[in-house]
Amino acid sequence: MKVTTKRAAFSGLALLGATVLLAGCASAPEESGDDGGEAIDFMPCMVSDAGGFDDKSFNQLGFEGASKAADELGVELTKVQSDSETDYAPNITNLVDQGCDLIVTVGFALSAATVESALENPDVEYVIIDDAADNDFDGEVDAPNIKPILFDTAQAAFLGGYAAADYTKTNTVGTFGGMNFPTVSIFMDGFKQGVDYYNEQKSKGVTVLGWDGTDGLFTGGFEANDTARNTAQGLLDQNVDVLLPVGGPIYQSAAAAIRDSGRDVALMGVDADFTETDPSVADLVLTSILKGIDVGTYEAVLAAGNGEFDPAPFLGTLENEGVGLAPFHDFESKVSPTLQAELDDLKAAIIAGDVTVNSYLAG
Numbered sequence: 001m002k003v004t005t006k007r008a009a010f011s012g013l014a015l016l017g018a019t020v021l022l023a024g025c026a027s028a029p030e031e032s033g034d035d036g037g038e039a040i041d042f043m044p045c046m047v048s049d050a051g052g053f054d055d056k057s058f059n060q061l062g063f064e065g066a067s068k069a070a071d072e073l074g075v076e077l078t079k080v081q082s083d084s085e086t087d088y089a090p091n092i093t094n095l096v097d098q099g100c101d102l103i104v105t106v107g108f109a110l111s112a113a114t115v116e117s118a119l120e121n122p123d124v125e126y127v128i129i130d131d132a133a134d135n136d137f138d139g140e141v142d143a144p145n146i147k148p149i150l151f152d153t154a155q156a157a158f159l160g161g162y163a164a165a166d167y168t169k170t171n172t173v174g175t176f177g178g179m180n181f182p183t184v185s186i187f188m189d190g191f192k193q194g195v196d197y198y199n200e201q202k203s204k205g206v207t208v209l210g211w212d213g214t215d216g217l218f219t220g221g222f223e224a225n226d227t228a229r230n231t232a233q234g235l236l237d238q239n240v241d242v243l244l245p246v247g248g249p250i251y252q253s254a255a256a257a258i259r260d261s262g263r264d265v266a267l268m269g270v271d272a273d274f275t276e277t278d279p280s281v282a283d284l285v286l287t288s289i290l291k292g293i294d295v296g297t298y299e300a301v302l303a304a305g306n307g308e309f310d311p312a313p314f315l316g317t318l319e320n321e322g323v324g325l326a327p328f329h330d331f332e333s334k335v336s337p338t339l340q341a342e343l344d345d346l347k348a349a350i351i352a353g354d355v356t357v358n359s360y361l362a363g
Contacts, residue, residue, distance in 0.1 A: 042305045044070060045100035046079045047091045049107040051222040051248030053081055056278040057271040058248050058293065062106050062129055065297030073305040082110075089113040096121050102304045104129065104297065108181045111135055118143035125309045127300045129293060130183040132313065144311060147300060151291045151316040153183075153270075154190030154359035155350055156323035159343050160268055160289045161194020163325070164242040165206040166339050167266060167286060174209040174240035176217035176231050178247025182360050187246040187270055187289060188216055193357060197346075209235055219250060228253035236261050242286060244268040255281045266331065273326040286335075288326040292316055315361060319351045 046066050048059040063079060070077035078100070080091045088110045095103050096117060104127040105114045111131045118126045118133075119142070126146040133146045141148060164173045175191055177184040188211035195208050210217040217235070219227045228245070232254040235243060243265060245254040251269065258265045267274070267281060269288030274281055296314065303309055316322015325343065328335055349355040 040073055040075060040305065042073060042075055042102070043098075043100050044073075044075065044077060044102040044104070044301050044305065045095040045098070046077070046104045047088065047095065047106065047110065048079065048081045049088075049109050049222070049248075050082055050084055051107075052083075053079060055222075055248040056274065057251075057269075058130075058291075059106050060277065061272050061291070061293035062104065062297045065294035065299075066104060066301050068294075069298045069301035069305065072302060075305065085109060089116070092117045096124060101125060102127065102301065102309070104301065107131065108183045109179075114146065115142045118146045121145075125304050125311075127297075127304075129297070130291075141311065141313065147309070147311045148313040149293075149296045149300065149316075150313060150361060151293075151323050152186075152357075152359055152361045153289060153291060153323050154186050154193070154362070155318045155357050156289045156291075156325055157187045157190025158194035158197065158350065158355075158357045159325045159346060160244070160287060161191040161196075161208075162198045162346060163194075163287055163335070163339060163343060164191070164244070164266075164268065165195040165198035165202075165204065166336055166342075167331075167334070168206055168242050169264075170239045170241045171205060172207050172209060172239045173242040173244070174235035174238070175244040175246065176210045176219065176235065176250075177245075178219055178222040178228075178250050180215070180218050184218075184246050185211070185216070186359050186361070187244070189213065190357060190359065191244055191289075197355070209238055209240060219247070222248040222250060224249040224252040226253075229257050232257040233261075236263065236265060240265070242266045242268065244270070244289075246270050251281070255284055258284055269326070275326065275329040283330055285329065286331050287328055290324045290326055292322050292324075296322070317351075318347055 051059050053059045053063045067077050082088055092113050102125045106129050108131045114128050115133055129149045132148045133141045175188045192208045192211050195206050219231050228250040245251045266286035267284040268286055271291050273288045274285045
């Protein structure tokens, strides 16, 4: 897979179309956008994963980027929410049947259904967020009409792990994920590498629970439910005081467990800046590990609407600002006064190649 590192944003999808009822498929499509400007002959569409468009994270960022592009193009944005994995293929098929010109699918779990649809419909353009669309693992995108939007979030998570290790008072930090997908474990792996690097540099002994570098704790889904809450509680019971939940809404269960504990425990966000997307947890959030999903989605949809669809994969990194670490916000006065400068230096060292961050996307 050839990856472009051109300074731009990534991710993608926008949606348009008349109101349609999708028989037997999760939710009916919804429309977004306005009627400003001269209409163009372009119909963008988007399919969520099971986290839903209001996850304050992954899907929501993609939708926001798609909506912005649709508004600028003067078209409607049609989004279809998947409530379970059985909805993925039928939802995509129904959007093809509605005449969508561009279909953006959100997440690794939709990869097989996206590739199958793209091969069957070569005249439709596809964007898939957070997946290489390489299901036969030969290093190439499986269909010429799919644009993968990828993020080497291990780099940003490395910074997050370093920050967590510097902040912890119990010398124990933890993480858990929704499902053991590469796009989930990449956060956990980068986080652990950052903690390990901190330990090496500072001669400290901060322990990471929930991920050992190969396997870890997963809830089996991306819902905010009792399983996610109990998983978070299990880590809190082991004296964790910085917690990184990876997987859309599962952070909400982690936040509930933290509040019930009555302890001084910091939460770390993923994908979006949780302090901004969900102010209800702002007082808990140390920082967030960011992906430019909204910007990437916006640019991919806008290009397609202007007849400039480019199937070349995009890889977001620290260097092109495709990934990053959010400000400390409410924790600014609680972290070490030297921490931000150390993180700035560490970011520069990663970009320069002086510090290596391992991930399945590095190479």
